[in-house]
Amino acid sequence: MKTTTEELIRIENLTVQYETDDAVVHALNAVSLFMRKGETLGLVGETGAGKTTLARSILRLIPSPPGVIKSGKIFFDGMDLLSLSENQMRAIRGNSISMIFQDPMTSLNPVMSVGDQIMEVVEAHNKELSKAEMEKQALSMLEMVGIPSSRSHEYPHQFSGGMKQRVIIAIALACNPTLLIADEPTTALDVTIQAQVLDMITALKTRLNTAMLLITHDLGVVAQNCDRVAILYAGQIIELGTLSDIFKRPTHPYTKGLLGSIPSLTKEVRRLSPIKGMMPDPTDLPPGCKFAPRCQFATDICRQAVPPSYQISDTHQVRCVLANAEVHNG
Amino acid sequence: MKTSDVRKQRTLAAETWRRFRKNKLALAGMIVLITLVLIALSTIVIDLVTDNAIYNNYVIKQNLRLRLQGPSKAHIFGLDEFGRDILMRMIWAVRYSLFMGTIAIALSTVVGVILGSIAGYYGKVTDNIIMRFMDVLLAIPSMLLATAIVAALGTSLTNVLIAIAISYVPTFARTVRASVLTIKDQEFIEAARAMGASDFRIIFKYILPNSMAPLIVQSTLGVAGAILSIAGLSFLGLGIQPPTPEWGSMLSSARSYIREGWHITVIPGLGIMITILALNVMGDGLRDALDPRLKN
């Protein structure tokens, strides 16, 4: 449910590498995407696709060395984040852009109470508030995530995994950011708890009109929580579109393969159709299309040059020469 | 694949060596030690080949007229209180410190590994009995313990070795026990048990090979300590007996002559110091190289 269609963040041709002793890891290769205010973009990819690198690049949290942002721009609210100073970035982190990580067990400081941890982020960005006002804000955040404020003096180890994740969400949303980056926020949680937490996140972000970059490998989570989807493979966005574009009209062979390899709750499937092979080694990427070695439709053109991203509808982009046909037909 | 996986295919040993090499200090320590080992080995060979001729004519030969002479062109490190060439004595002393230290620690390691792995693997009563006994040994200062054993058994080389070995057993037992406790709950141990592997096989083929890192570091540092203990015992007159050259005993005999020549105390002291330093630095380097958490 978008309230405006204004653009919030635009990433253009972002290329990030890790320069290690042995080799150069090409983590992200000319990634471009954009998000609108209030919408949820699902970023789907398997291990090694570059999802976490992308998330960290937005907040400039890439460890450097060995990480290097080789080129590209990230426009947020009119500024290019890559050109800001560290101090300016610090003012943005936790304030206009927040991030939550996968493992709730290690994301919280074990020696601070949960209430104090929420207050800490409020204090960092709102120095003019009094202590009482900060405390009030922290308590109201706790209630918003479904934790009784009477528990604000308790320590992380006294909470279960699902509740810890709620605390983390409270900390992330405490300063009312316009963008929330959620890196596999429910992967470590049980299914019934995952359902609770995702519902809560969706309710909250709708209420606060926060945009969310939801990073996950779970297509089911994407289908039920996102407005648009970007599929990441070997550091490139190979398909981008709305929910129905991706699920009803998947075009890239990888996307189709991914959808076909998931065991389904709703359909009778005798045998799964996995994609043969594996994602290429990011230190040794093939020259042309990164998916060509595994693709049953690959031709010589595919192997020679990286295919450009074709716009096959207003909302739907595909990085595949097969999509070219769609452009002419569609 | 995460960036931490991206590495050329290497065995764990090669990877460790690569990391060790980067630590210049540790590398220097290792070179010093290799040099000392070569010196020690060559003295053994020379003695065998010349039938102790060099030993008799240069190392223990006394020249009372020239006693306590300072460093000169003919004798680089000078002469000791019996007119013996200090340089030659220093060179011949290396093998006692180094090899005895190593043998003592090797003995210690074997016993410590057996006790530590049994204690760690079987736990409960067995663990308690073994570790309390280790605690008793640890409670006694190692020099005192070594002194007591040597005084009881006599001052032969073997007894000195036994004394030092015993005093180090608790350290190794503890180290191995800690490793065993960490590893025995890991899944690949459960997998081995699920296949029907015996306890013996699990301990020696699965757990111990994976606990090498702390053991190697502890052994290297242990040799340093053992050398110091040997020097200390000899200093007290309980270790190597004169005229056999040994740094500790050289220091001991030089005590009375400090005012008459700096060289007879300083040189052996430096010898001990440099050896211990090299071992410690190498041990630290090994520990850093073997520590998986330092992987970037």
Added chain:
Amino acid sequence: MAEPLLKVEHLKKYFHTNQGTLHAVDDVSFTLNKGETLGVVGESGCGKSTLGRTILRLHEPTDGKVFFEGKEITTLGKLEMKNIRRDMQIIFQDPFASLNPRMTISETIGESLLIQKIYTRKQADQLRKRVLELMDFVGLSPRLVNSYPHELDGGRRQRIGIARTLALDPKFIVCDEPVSALDVSIQAQILNLMQDLQDEFGLTYLFITHDLSVVKHLSNTIAVMYLGQVVEHAPSLQLFEKPLHPYTQALLSAIPVPDPDYEVNRVLLQGELTSPVDPVPGCRFAKRCPYACDACRKADIPLKEVAPGHFVACTLV
């Protein structure tokens, strides 16, 4: 009617902790026929992993009996148990943690053969030949024969885990979340492999997982566990079409389906998953159940057969 391959009767496994006695597995009974797959599903703390290990006596059962091919194995001595272990094996969840980091692939697979004395060290040639054969069965390239686990990805490591259990020619395999740690596209490869091996070698699986969609695909029957007890046990299709226990219904509704048009009838559960420490009599799910009533909290509710092969532990059914 042939004798079931595995019969579990009133199996219990309790752990003593500082907080009290943890009833990890509490009175679980079922039978499993040769060539079939029983899926055991549940969330953290339900006891499914402990159940798998207790059946294999990797944990010693606190009470209850396990019969394998008609013979009671719960009371066997160490040596006899070692022989049975050839027939009853386990595949672990974490492909990295379950492999000895110091052993190459061929050494790891060879270990099974050596421990069970299928080959001796002197028969190095036959050993190597069999190792290569097994690697081929599970789709591992022969050039990987001297690789170490840390050099390989999750999918390949899991294949090693499968090859090593296959080496013993087992009849029954406990699969403890074998694909949970793998990427989606690799999961599909491994699941297909397991299916193929089952067809080719007539294997019987106890498939433990938290992912109901995976288990629907592979299982003949499914048992749903909650806090140490089986709350529903039914043939696969029936469980999905007509889940009777409120927990099963909630579990099914919580699974995100990769179809944006799918009608989500979410049964949102209140409260958290707890641990079954010193449980009081009564349904353990009552605290979170939307339909709980007084009858639910009075005494433990036994499994009742409400349709052929369909068992539920609930007062409302």
